[in-house]
Amino acid sequence: MEDNFKELLKGYRVEIDKIDKGLVDLLNQRAIIVAKIKKLKEQHNMPLYDAKREEGLMNSIVAYNKGPLFNDNIIQIFESILRNVQILEKDETL
DSSP: OHHHHHHHHHHHHHHHHHHHHHHHHHHHHHHHHHHHHHHHHHHTTOOSOOHHHHHHHHHHHHHHOOSSSOHHHHHHHHHHHHHHHHHHHTOTTO
């Protein structure tokens, strides 16, 4: 019984590690695209922040969410992503 528990736990942790790696890869891919958007907006003298875009994004992610995370949880996660992207956008080396 104990061995079965340990094996199941180990297997679930392997799955989580793979998902975490995928999330990191996707977040970095997103950051690369954000850097491209930053350059494009700068070339066209556009502000980096777009409140309507952010509102639309939040509406979309809530619509995509099928649980088990609550919509508020998903929104908090994306707010954190956006805050970190804003820090990245301030980096003059991008």
